[in-house]
Amino acid sequence: MSKANLFYAQSGGVTSVINASACGVIETARDHKDRIGKVFAGRNGIVGALKEELIDTGKESASAIAALRHSPAGAFGSCRYKLKSFSENRREYERLMDVFRAHDIRYFLYNGGGDSQDTANKVSQLSIDMGFPITCIGVPKTVDNDLPVTDNCPGFGSVAKYVAVSIREAGLDVASMCESSTKVFVMEVMGRHAGWIAGAAGLATEREGDAPHIILFPEIAFDRVRFLRKVKSCVRKYGYCAIVVSEGAQNVDGSFLADAGGADAFGHVQLGGVAPFVANMIKSELGYKYHWAVADYLQRAARHIASATDVAQAYAVGKAAVEFALAGKNAVMPTIVRGKGKKYTWRIGEAKLSDVANVEKKMPRNYISRDGFHITERAREYFAPLIMGEDYPPFRKGMPRYAQLKRMLVAKKLKKWRAT
Amino acid sequence: MSKANLFYAQSGGVTSVINASACGVIETARDHKDRIGKVFAGRNGIVGALKEELIDTGKESASAIAALRHSPAGAFGSCRYKLKSFSENRREYERLMDVFRAHDIRYFLYNGGGDSQDTANKVSQLSIDMGFPITCIGVPKTVDNDLPVTDNCPGFGSVAKYVAVSIREAGLDVASMCESSTKVFVMEVMGRHAGWIAGAAGLATEREGDAPHIILFPEIAFDRVRFLRKVKSCVRKYGYCAIVVSEGAQNVDGSFLADAGGADAFGHVQLGGVAPFVANMIKSELGYKYHWAVADYLQRAARHIASATDVAQAYAVGKAAVEFALAGKNAVMPTIVRGKGKKYTWRIGEAKLSDVANVEKKMPRNYISRDGFHITERAREYFAPLIMGEDYPPFRKGMPRYAQLKRMLVAKKLKKWRAT
Numbered sequence: 001m002s003k004a005n006l007f008y009a010q011s012g013g014v015t016s017v018i019n020a021s022a023c024g025v026i027e028t029a030r031d032h033k034d035r036i037g038k039v040f041a042g043r044n045g046i047v048g049a050l051k052e053e054l055i056d057t058g059k060e061s062a063s064a065i066a067a068l069r070h071s072p073a074g075a076f077g078s079c080r081y082k083l084k085s086f087s088e089n090r091r092e093y094e095r096l097m098d099v100f101r102a103h104d105i106r107y108f109l110y111n112g113g114g115d116s117q118d119t120a121n122k123v124s125q126l127s128i129d130m131g132f133p134i135t136c137i138g139v140p141k142t143v144d145n146d147l148p149v150t151d152n153c154p155g156f157g158s159v160a161k162y163v164a165v166s167i168r169e170a171g172l173d174v175a176s177m178c179e180s181s182t183k184v185f186v187m188e189v190m191g192r193h194a195g196w197i198a199g200a201a202g203l204a205t206e207r208e209g210d211a212p213h214i215i216l217f218p219e220i221a222f223d224r225v226r227f228l229r230k231v232k233s234c235v236r237k238y239g240y241c242a243i244v245v246s247e248g249a250q251n252v253d254g255s256f257l258a259d260a261g262g263a264d265a266f267g268h269v270q271l272g273g274v275a276p277f278v279a280n281m282i283k284s285e286l287g288y289k290y291h292w293a294v295a296d297y298l299q300r301a302a303r304h305i306a307s308a309t310d311v312a313q314a315y316a317v318g319k320a321a322v323e324f325a326l327a328g329k330n331a332v333m334p335t336i337v338r339g340k341g342k343k344y345t346w347r348i349g350e351a352k353l354s355d356v357a358n359v360e361k362k363m364p365r366n367y368i369s370r371d372g373f374h375i376t377e378r379a380r381e382y383f384a385p386l387i388m389g390e391d392y393p394p395f396r397k398g399m400p401r402y403a404q405l406k407r408m409l410v411a412k413k414l415k416k417w418r419a420t
Numbered sequence: 421m422s423k424a425n426l427f428y429a430q431s432g433g434v435t436s437v438i439n440a441s442a443c444g445v446i447e448t449a450r451d452h453k454d455r456i457g458k459v460f461a462g463r464n465g466i467v468g469a470l471k472e473e474l475i476d477t478g479k480e481s482a483s484a485i486a487a488l489r490h491s492p493a494g495a496f497g498s499c500r501y502k503l504k505s506f507s508e509n510r511r512e513y514e515r516l517m518d519v520f521r522a523h524d525i526r527y528f529l530y531n532g533g534g535d536s537q538d539t540a541n542k543v544s545q546l547s548i549d550m551g552f553p554i555t556c557i558g559v560p561k562t563v564d565n566d567l568p569v570t571d572n573c574p575g576f577g578s579v580a581k582y583v584a585v586s587i588r589e590a591g592l593d594v595a596s597m598c599e600s601s602t603k604v605f606v607m608e609v610m611g612r613h614a615g616w617i618a619g620a621a622g623l624a625t626e627r628e629g630d631a632p633h634i635i636l637f638p639e640i641a642f643d644r645v646r647f648l649r650k651v652k653s654c655v656r657k658y659g660y661c662a663i664v665v666s667e668g669a670q671n672v673d674g675s676f677l678a679d680a681g682g683a684d685a686f687g688h689v690q691l692g693g694v695a696p697f698v699a700n701m702i703k704s705e706l707g708y709k710y711h712w713a714v715a716d717y718l719q720r721a722a723r724h725i726a727s728a729t730d731v732a733q734a735y736a737v738g739k740a741a742v743e744f745a746l747a748g749k750n751a752v753m754p755t756i757v758r759g760k761g762k763k764y765t766w767r768i769g770e771a772k773l774s775d776v777a778n779v780e781k782k783m784p785r786n787y788i789s790r791d792g793f794h795i796t797e798r799a800r801e802y803f804a805p806l807i808m809g810e811d812y813p814p815f816r817k818g819m820p821r822y823a824q825l826k827r828m829l830v831a832k833k834l835k836k837w838r839a840t
Contacts, residue, residue: 014596016589038631044599046779072589074596081600160549161818169492169721172822174432176494179464180501185717203819272827275714276693296694296713297605301589304725387818398581398807399623 003035006325007049008057009042010141011112011119012080015155016072016162016303017314018141019403021111023068025139026057030065035326040103040410044077046110046119050092051417052099054410067403068251069315070393071276072303073316075405085117086126093126095417098136099276100127102413107135107325111318113142113153114194117333118357124331135319138333138353141314143300145196148359149351150335155300155318157310157325157386160200162302163189164387166295168204171211171242174291183288184231186243187212190299194361195219197299198246200383204374211242212374216278218248219363222257228285232371235288240256245274304400308389320348344385423455424526426745427469428477429462430561431532431539432500435575436440436492436582436723437734438561439823441531441792444738445559446477450485455620455746460523460830461805464497466530466539470512470837472519474830487823489735490813492723495825503539506546513546515837520547520554522833527555527745533562533573537753537778546753557741557772558753561734563720565616568779569771570755574737575720577730579646580620583609583664584807586715588624591631594711596658603708604651607632608695610719611666615639615783617719618666620793620803631662632794636698638668639783640792642677646703650793655708665694724820728809733766740768764805 008025010018022041029036041050041055048055055076057065068075083092100108110120117138138145145156167187174185191197195217202215213234216222234241249257258274275292283290313336314371320334331353339345367379375383393400428445430438439783442461449456461475462468468475477485477495492697503512520528530540537558544556560567565576587607594605611617615637622635633654636642654661669677678694703710733756740754751773759765787799795803813820 010596014593041813047600065426071592073592077599077769078596079600096823106713164716164818165820166718166722168819168822169723172491172493173434173717176430176498177500179497180467180499187718206819273696276696291716292714293716293718294712295718296711297590297593298586298607298713298715298718301593302586302792303589304585309818384817389818390812390815392810395810397804398584398809399588399626400585402588 003037005040005104006036006107006109007040007042007100007105008109009045009048009072010076010078011045011110011116012078013075013143013300014078015143015300016158016207016306017073017155017311018111018312019068019073019075020314021141021154021318022075023065023138024315025322026065028319028322032322032326037104041076043407043409045079046082046083047079047081047145048077049099050095050357052412052414054103055407059321059406059408064405067095067251069311070303070391071402072301075403076407081124082115086122089227093123096123097127097130097132098414101132103410104220105134109137109139109321109325111139111141113144114147114356114358114360117353121331121353121357124353135325135330136353137325137329138356139317139321140335142192143197144191146194146360147356149356149360151338151346152336152386153375154310154314157194157307157313158302159190159197159299160383161307161387162299163201164203165305167201167212167242167244170293171204174240174242181289182291184241184243184279184282184290185233186245186275186279186290188245188247188294190275191218191219191246192248193360194248195246198244198373199356199363199367199379200387201244203380203383203387205374209238210246213238213241214243214373215375216243216245216249217368217372218246218250219365219368221252222249228282231282232286243278247274247277249274278299285356295329303393307387308390308391311391344388357394357403423457425458425526426456426522426529427460427462427520427525427530428496428529429468430496430498431465431530431536432498433563434494434498435561435563435720436578436726437575437731438531439488439493439495440461440731441492441559441561441574441738442495443485444735444741445529446485448739448742452742452746456527457524460525461496463827463829465499465501466503467499467501468497469519470515472834472837474523474831475827476830479826479828484823484825489731490723490811491822492721494708495823497828502535503542504569506542512831513543516543517547517550517552517567518834519550525554529559529741529745531559531561533564534567534776534778534780537773539781541773541777544592544773546706555745555750556773557744557749558776559737559741559826560753560755562708563617564611564614566614566780567776568781569776571758571766572756572806574730574734576616577727578722579610579617579719580803581727581807582719583617583621585725587621587632587662587664590713591624594660594662601709602711603655604661604663604699604710606663606665606699606710606712607697608665608667608693608714610669611638613638614642614668615666615789619783619787619795619799621664623800623803623807625794629658632664633658633661634793635795636663636665636669637788637792638666638670639785639788641672642669648702648803651702663698665698667694669694682689723813726811727807728811729806731811734825736768741748744770764808
């Protein structure tokens with residue numbers, strides 16, 4: 001293949017290591033200047049391609065690109081925007097092709113979750129039909145850890161580390177004070193559809209009595225009576241009870257826990273999340289003094305406590321994506337493959353986008369303890385290596401120094417895009 | 421003074437560095453075995469003295485004590501328990517004296533905020549009256565930073581660092597996504613009575629447009645109209661608006677913001693805190709998509725991102741407290757004194773407990789910008805050195821290793837204590 005330009009875009013909710021993947025893409029592309037011309041990044045993801053808002057990463061210094069490795073969030077901007085199917089919105093795909101053609105883009109690297117891999121797959125197929133074949137490579141990313149085929153997803157290991165460290169620290173705080181003050185602490189974590197993140201918080205429990213004492217998973221229907229009994233028994237045994245609740249925790253009927261009790265008689269919006277809901281339930285039923293925390297974006301942006309394993313893997317999938325493209329592969333995604341040995345090892349593997357697109361990997365039932373309130377040894381073996389190692393960003397004057405990019409746009413060549 | 425035992429107790433809300441003070445106390449006492457016999461720590465603070473539950477720190481290894489320096493929360497347990505005045509509850513003071521006498525305790529080191537310094541001061545006076553003089557030294561501690569005389573309080577620098585780092589990281593997350601998703605992010609921080617912690621989050625703003633864009637202080641009466649106008653202008657200018665709100669944010673009438681709008685028509689308890697309240701107000705008035713976070717105990721327990729300056733100062737006040745006691749001082753507290761030069765320096769000073777007790781240091785008005793929504797350069801100069809330096813705990817298997825103590829109690833010599 002002759003020399004051509006590369007388009008890279010970040011998609012969906014960002015993570016603390018998605019920029020490490022961007023760093024892997026750009027640095028690797030720069031190592032292959034004979035084959036890859038410019039590397040464009042979509043301003044705010046795929047929307048940047050539609051609007052022809054292409055950031056010329058060539059204008060960024062080597063040190064700015066290197067700093068992406070230790071910078072959280074999406075340096076080029078991301079978006080929640082899913083291309084419709086070809087039959088529903090043919091114009092969008094044609095526009096993408098027009099932009100790619102106008103800027104001689106022959107490589108499309110899409111950094112996102114299941115939806116994005118689906119989009120990349122469609123673009124690959126359509127580009128052939130439309131006579132302008134594009135090499136499409138997916139770059140996995142999601143804190144939700146729900147992509148199939150790959151052993152784990154870049155972004156997950158760091159949020160896992162954050163939640164495990166946080167509940168350990170807050171648990172010690174509550175333990176100090178529980179005799180005369182707060183007895184119950186509830187921490188809400190992300191994971192609307194699966195309990196991967198909530199489960200990882202279980203790593204903080206190394207010895208009997210360590211926080212968290214209870215984890216509420218989306219996979220296990222909430223049983224109020226059993227839950228309250230468990231809280232009471234923890235307070236009796238350990239003096240306090242530290243609870244991690246997934247934002248996706250559900251009732252038997254599949255409704256979200258917080259929604260169920262959230263709206264008042266006027267249908268007013270529930271202001272709090274599931275953490276205050278659960279905490280308040282405990283207060284009114286058992287009378288314990290409580291505190292609660294909702295980490296929200298703090299957890300997925302917490303680059304300061306990223307997992308070194310996660311950072312290395314995020315970089316590696318970015319690098320591999322470029323290498324795959326140069327090796328003539330298409331419609332594939334680099335994966336993380338776990339070694340068989342007792343000591344954790346990993347290498348880069350490969351999955352077809354068609355096998356990855358729109359498939360959600362659920363947490364296996366045998367990762368959750370029989371009583372449904374904690375993780376099993378098996379889960380622990382899976383999670384533990386993913387949070388291994390620290391990879392602190394550089395600090396100056398007490399604050400982390402994150403990448404500062406110029407984000408200069410390439411001159412437009414086409415008419416303005418109007419969404420339908 | 422002949423050789424005698426020392427009693428140390430932790431009091432009130434714990435911090436991520438109060439154990440560093442404990443470490444300073446115990447290590448320094450161990451260096452003076454000729455003068456100080458045993459070091460007892462109150463199990464759950466002063467309550468441990470009343471109940472004669474004295475932890476013999478001599479049973480802890482040198483490495484366990486050294487590990488206190490990097491361990492958050494109160495290793496010996498703390499409590500929210502304020503001794504009444506002597507006239508109201510003479511029995512309590514007599515009991516303290518009985519316990520101190522029974523265990524030959526002649527040094528009392530009390531690690532806490534304003535209330536605790538008041539208690540230490542009273543104990544000192546009464547012990548003389550009661551014919552068993554106790555050397556009482558306060559050890560300052562509070563995330564609220566509201567002790568007078570001292571330039572700052574151990575515990576504050578680390579929570580300041582946590583909130584500044586967190587809003588920077590979450591701000592970058594929101595910035596990445598704001599074109600198509602969340603436009604407003606609200607982070608609630610501690611500080612029921614003063615905006616020190618909220619103000620410190622302002623350190624994250626180094627350049628125009630950096631998060632946080634708005635800080636809501638307890639010191640500035642909330643003005644809904646001006647606030648909403650400011651939010652709107654930030655979203656227009658920067659694409660998003662990142663807000664830090666103090667839990668103590670107040671209406672003009674002095675009521676807490678979240679309380680005011682919290683109860684529904686049935687008087688149901690408001691489940692959320694002030695962050696969801698503010699976020700919801702913005703949603704209903706301006707229509708922006710929002711996210712919010714409540715860090716709660718996570719912020720004051722976050723030893724993993726402690727300020728090295730704070731850790732050093734926390735250790736130093738513990739050490740100084742023992743040295744003061746040995747130097748024959750009484751009813752005093754070590755303070756942090758800031759050097760006059762341009763480069764930040766600090767040394768240990770000394771305050772009378774009577775000058776410290778029950779005085780709350782408010783944040784000066786000139787630390788808050790004229791419009792009331794951010795901090796001034798002057799505040800920045802005050803806050804900046806306090807978050808300087810990182811002091812990471814050791815990690816094993818991806819998790820911080822915090823001190824594991826035996827907490828062995830000394831045999832009781834007195835009758836069981838019954839609170840009235």
